[in-house]
Amino acid sequence: xxxxxxxxxxxDTLKVLKTFPDECVDCIVTSPPYYGLRDYGVSDQIGLExxxxxxxxxxLAVTAELKRVLKSTGTMWWNHGDSYNGSGKAGGNKHxxxxxxxxxxxxxxxxxxxxxxxKEMPTKSLMLQNFRLAQRMIDEQGWYLRxxxxxxxxxxxxxxxxxxxTVDYEPLxxxxxxxxxxxxxxxxxxxxxxxxxxxxxxxxxxYGGKWAQESGGAIKTQRAFVAGxxxxxxxxxxxxxxxxxxxxxxxxxFPEALVETPIKAGCPWMIxxxxxxxxxxxxxxxxxxxxxxxxxxRYYKERNFKGDNTVLxxxxxxxxxxxxxxxxxxxxxxxxxxxxxxxxAFVAQRLGRxxxxxxxxxxxxxxxxxxxxxxxxxxxxxxxxxxxxxxCGA
Numbered sequence: 001x002x003x004x005x006x007x008x009x010x011x012d013t014l015k016v017l018k019t020f021p022d023e024c025v026d027c028i029v030t031s032p033p034y035y036g037l038r039d040y041g042v043s044d045q046i047g048l049e050x051x052x053x054x055x056x057x058x059x060l061a062v063t064a065e066l067k068r069v070l071k072s073t074g075t076m077w078w079n080h081g082d083s084y085n086g087s088g089k090a091g092g093n094k095h096x097x098x099x100x101x102x103x104x105x106x107x108x109x110x111x112x113x114x115x116x117x118x119k120e121m122p123t124k125s126l127m128l129q130n131f132r133l134a135q136r137m138i139d140e141q142g143w144y145l146r147x148x149x150x151x152x153x154x155x156x157x158x159x160x161x162x163x164x165x166t167v168d169y170e171p172l173x174x175x176x177x178x179x180x181x182x183x184x185x186x187x188x189x190x191x192x193x194x195x196x197x198x199x200x201x202x203x204x205x206x207y208g209g210k211w212a213q214e215s216g217g218a219i220k221t222q223r224a225f226v227a228g229x230x231x232x233x234x235x236x237x238x239x240x241x242x243x244x245x246x247x248x249x250x251x252x253x254f255p256e257a258l259v260e261t262p263i264k265a266g267c268p269w270m271i272x273x274x275x276x277x278x279x280x281x282x283x284x285x286x287x288x289x290x291x292x293x294x295x296x297x298r299y300y301k302e303r304n305f306k307g308d309n310t311v312l313x314x315x316x317x318x319x320x321x322x323x324x325x326x327x328x329x330x331x332x333x334x335x336x337x338x339x340x341x342x343x344x345a346f347v348a349q350r351l352g353r354x355x356x357x358x359x360x361x362x363x364x365x366x367x368x369x370x371x372x373x374x375x376x377x378x379x380x381x382x383x384x385x386x387x388x389x390x391x392c393g394a
Contacts, residue, residue, distance in 0.1 A: 005333060008345070008357040008365050012044065013337045014058075016358045017065035024069050025356065026182070026278070026332035027267035029259055029344045031079035032059065035129050042361045056133060063137050066337065073182045073278060075266035076143075078173040079151065079254060080130035086123030134173055147174040150238045151258055172239075172258070182278045186265050187232035235261070253340065259347040267332040267353050270320070274327035282319040330354070342368025 009016050033040065033047035035055045040047075046062075049055040070076060121127065137143045149172040156168040244255040268278035331353045336344035339357030341364060348355040349372060359365050 004356055005354040006345075006349070006356070008339055008342070008359055008368055010359060010362050010365055012360060013046075013358050014062050014065060017062070017069060017337065020065075020069045022068055023071045023074075023276075024333075025335040026071055026074050026271065026276075027263065027334045027353075028066055028070060028074070028076040028078075028337070029262050029266075029334055029348075030077070030336045030338050031254055031340075032062070032338050034081055034083055035127070037081075037083050040361055040364075045360060052127065052129070055129075056136065059133055060136060060140070062337065063133075063143070064141055066335075067141055067143065067177055069335070070177050071276065072178045073180065074177055075181055075183065075262070076175040076177075077262035077266060078134075078175060079170060079258065080133065080173065081170040082126050082128060082130055085121045085125050085127050130171060130173070137175070144176045144179065145173060146176055147237055148172075149174060151254075152238055152240050153243050154240055155242045172262075174262075182266070182268050182280070184265050184268075186235040186261055188235045189232045254343055256343060256347050259344050260351070263334055263344075263348055263351055263353060267334050267348070269331050269352060270329040271332050272323045272325050272327055273330050274325040275323055277323045278332065279323070279329060280321045281317045282321065284316055284318045339368055340364055342371050346371055 033045065035047055035049070035052055037047065039045075046058055047055065049058065066076060134143075134145060138145055151170045151172050153168050153170070156166065159166040239258070239261070241255055241257045244253075268280075270279040271277060272279070333354040333356060334344060334348040335356045335358075336342075337358045339345065339359040342357065345355040345357050345368065357368065359368070
């Protein structure tokens, strides 16, 4: 795949994927076209099929190929929203108007019948197109669904509807091909009251009393909860990420922050040039005391409790696994089969990973190429990794 690394291939996703060898990419990050929602201005595009059943079959053909080209240790991050039956191009009226546009210019329009698959579904009902697809991917293709992450949009578009709530999120499905896969934990800050809970447990233990004697198990549980990683807690599933405007012509651009975590967590930054196996860090836990300061609570004032040193896990890297090929290392490769304006490639390039993209619309490719020309690698992880390896003597 080196000949296609850092390139955007123009064509139908399914046809292009069939030219790829088996197990050639480390990570997939993408957002496919939603059914009946948008017209991207090209013929034979996914999302405007006459029936929802046809849409599902086309998407399943794509996901089958994605599973084939994904390494057994690979991950796939699939951002897929939903639409309502009877809204827009998703049916609901006896006839609806399908508009074929090219960057805002109306080229042609035609009357189309209501999608046949949705005739039995009540209008105004969510179609659950994303979960229907995910269910079939699990049942028929053997994908592992590890998380359903929530992209919360605090600045979502306002809605004028009066009989339901405004939708301000989209799901991000975290799939894997195998039970064991490459994954780098990501951390976030502890909640502000975590350390207060630790102080309370420690104070009650030190100063004794009936509560401490009868609730020793609760005290140990609370203290163990706080004795986490010095970098913070394991990242949660609700991600607060505002939408960002994009000056290009593409109107379905997800923000860079939504792509960063999947690439950091799911794409290795060192793989063998010969066998393609990822090099994983060897972690050693070192529990150290970290000051969490004093508190002003009434309970502590009464007992003159002025602070605490809580034990946190300060894990350090002491070496890296080695496949034994002695062929050198290179960054992992991220694939976006629905490239659009190139956000996935842009972030992957900035994070020091290689990337590949597939896009049907050549005008979107030009937008992505201009954007990628402005990308700057802010952190050369491969170089940093070599320096860390040398320091560890590995």
